[in-house]
Amino acid sequence: MNTDTIYPKVREIIAEVLAFDVEEIQRDGSLVEDYSAESIDFLDLVYQLEREFKIKIPRGMIEQEARRGVTDGEFEKHGRLTDKGLDRLKEYLSEVPEDRFTPGMQVTLIPTLFTPETFCKIVVREMEQGEQTASD
Numbered sequence: 067m068n069t070d071t072i073y074p075k076v077r078e079i080i081a082e083v084l085a086f087d088v089e090e091i092q093r094d095g096s097l098v099e100d101y102s103a104e105s106i107d108f109l110d111l112v113y114q115l116e117r118e119f120k121i122k123i124p125r126g127m128i129e130q131e132a133r134r135g136v137t138d139g140e141f142e143k144h145g146r147l148t149d150k151g152l153d154r155l156k157e158y159l160s161e162v163p164e165d166r167f168t169p170g171m172q173v174t175l176i177p178t179l180f181t182p183e184t185f186c187k188i189v190v191r192e193m194e195q196g197e198q199t200a201s202d
Contacts (some may be wrong), residue, residue, distance in 0.1 A: 067193055069186035072119070076186050079114045083107055091182055094163060098178040108177065115185060121192040128184070129176055132158040146170045159184060 073093065081088040084101045097103040103111070112123050124130070132155045133141045141151035147170065155176065156167055161183040 067190055069183060069190055072189055073182070073186050075118060076115065076189060077182055079118060080111060080182050080185070083111045083114060093183045093186075094161065094181050096166065096178060097180045097182070103180075105177075108180075111185065115189055119189050119193060121189065121196055123188055123192055127188065128158070128180070129173070132176075142173050145173055147173060155179075161187065 077091045077093075078088055080086075080097070080101070081091050084091075084097070084103055084107055086101060091101070095101060097108075097111075112125075115121070116123055132151075136150060136154055140148060141154065142148060147155065149169070152167055152169060152171070156162075156164070159179055161181060162179045166179055
C-alpha cells in the first residue's frame with residue numbers, strides 16, 4: 067500500500083468534507099490556506115478516513131511523531147518551534163513545500179501545514195501499523 071493507491075479516495079473524502087470539487091483538490095494544497103479547513107473539518111476528515119480505511123488516527127499524531135527523539139525544550143520554547151523542532155517537522159512533513167515553514171512558527175500553526183498528501187501518509191502509516199499488529 068502506498069500514497070498513490072489511496073490518494074484518489076483521500077482526495078474524494080477531502081473534497082466532500084470541505085465542499086470542493088474533487089478536481090480542485092491538489093496533493094500539495096494547504097488544507098487551511100487553500101481549502102479553508104477549520105478544526106471541526108479536521109475532526110470530520112479524520113472520522114471519514116478512519117471509517118473508510120478501517121484505521122484509528124490518534125489525535126495529535128503528527129506533532130507527536132515529529133517530536134519523537136527530541137525533548138520538549140528542543141522541539142519548542144514558549145509555544146514556538148525551535149530551529150531543531152522546525153527541522154524535525156520539515157523532515158516529518160517532507161511533502162509540504164519548504165516555503166510554508168517559517169522560523170519560530172507557533173506550534174498551534176502546525177495544522178496549517180497539512181496537505182492531502184499528509185493525510186495519505188497518515189493513512190498508509192496507520193494501515194501498515196494495523197497489518198503489523200495483526201501479524202504479531
